[in-house]
Amino acid sequence: MAILKGNDMTVRSDSMRPLSPHQLRSDEKQEARGKPQRKLWLWGCVALLLTITAVIIILILTVFQIKDPDIKVNSVTIKQIAFANITNGGLPSGLNITLVADVSVKNPNVASIKFGNSTSTIYYGGIVVGEGRIPAAVSKSKRTLRMNVSMDVIPKKLMAVPTFTTDLISGALNMSTYTRIQGKVKLLKSIKATVVMKLNCTVMYKISSQTAQSHCKLRH
Numbered sequence: 001m002a003i004l005k006g007n008d009m010t011v012r013s014d015s016m017r018p019l020s021p022h023q024l025r026s027d028e029k030q031e032a033r034g035k036p037q038r039k040l041w042l043w044g045c046v047a048l049l050l051t052i053t054a055v056i057i058i059l060i061l062t063v064f065q066i067k068d069p070d071i072k073v074n075s076v077t078i079k080q081i082a083f084a085n086i087t088n089g090g091l092p093s094g095l096n097i098t099l100v101a102d103v104s105v106k107n108p109n110v111a112s113i114k115f116g117n118s119t120s121t122i123y124y125g126g127i128v129v130g131e132g133r134i135p136a137a138v139s140k141s142k143r144t145l146r147m148n149v150s151m152d153v154i155p156k157k158l159m160a161v162p163t164f165t166t167d168l169i170s171g172a173l174n175m176s177t178y179t180r181i182q183g184k185v186k187l188l189k190s191i192k193a194t195v196v197m198k199l200n201c202t203v204m205y206k207i208s209s210q211t212a213q214s215h216c217k218l219r220h
Contacts, residue, residue, distance in 0.1 A: 076214035097153035
C-alpha cells in the first residue's frame with residue numbers, strides 16, 4: 001500500500017491497485033458462462049418469432065383465406081302471366097309477366113358476407129325489357145342464404161321487339177338475365193375484401209305448358 005504525504009494530507013491508492021490474476025479469471029469465467037445463456041435466449045426468441053409467423057401464414061392461406069361465395073339458381077318460374085287471345089296474328093291486348101328466380105348463395109368463409117342492393121336485368125332479342133331489384137342481405141359464415149329474386153317484364157318493351165309476334169305464335173319466348181351482386185367480407189377487423197359475382201341466365205318460356213327452362217353461368 002502506497003501512502004502519499006503532502007501538506008499534512010494522506011491519500012490511499014487502494015483503488016488504483018490492479019486486479020489480481022485470480023479475480024481476472026473469475027470475471028472471465030462468469031462472462032463465459034453468460035454467453036451461452038444469452039445465445040440460447042436469442043435463438044429462442046428467433047424460433048418463437050418464426051413459429052408465430054408460420055402459424056399466421058398458414059391461417060391466412062387456409063382458415064382466413066377469403067373465398068368467393070357459390071351462387072346457384074335452383075329454378076326460374078313465371079308468375080302473373082296473362083295472354084289475351086291472338087286474332088289475325090295481332091299482338092295480345094293484355095300482357096303481364098313476372099320472372100321469379102330461386103337463388104342460393106353458399107358462404108364458405110369463416111366470416112359473414114354483407115351484400116348490398118343489386119339489380120337484375122332482363123333481355124329479350126338483345127333489348128332490355130325489364131328488371132328486378134335484389135335487397136341487401138347477409139350471408140352468415142358457413143351457411144347458405146336462400147332468396148327469391150323477382151323480375152318484372154315491361155309489356156310495351158317486350159311487344160316492341162320485332163320477333164315477339166313470331167315467337168308468340170311458335171309457342172316459346174327466349175329471354176336472358178344478367179345479375180351483378182357485390183359483397184364485403186371482413187376478418188379480424190383488419191382483413192377486408194370485396195367479392196363480386198356476375199350471373200348470366202338464359203330462360204325459355206313455353207307458352208302452352210306455362211313452364212320455364214333456365215340455364216345459368218356464374219362468373220367472379
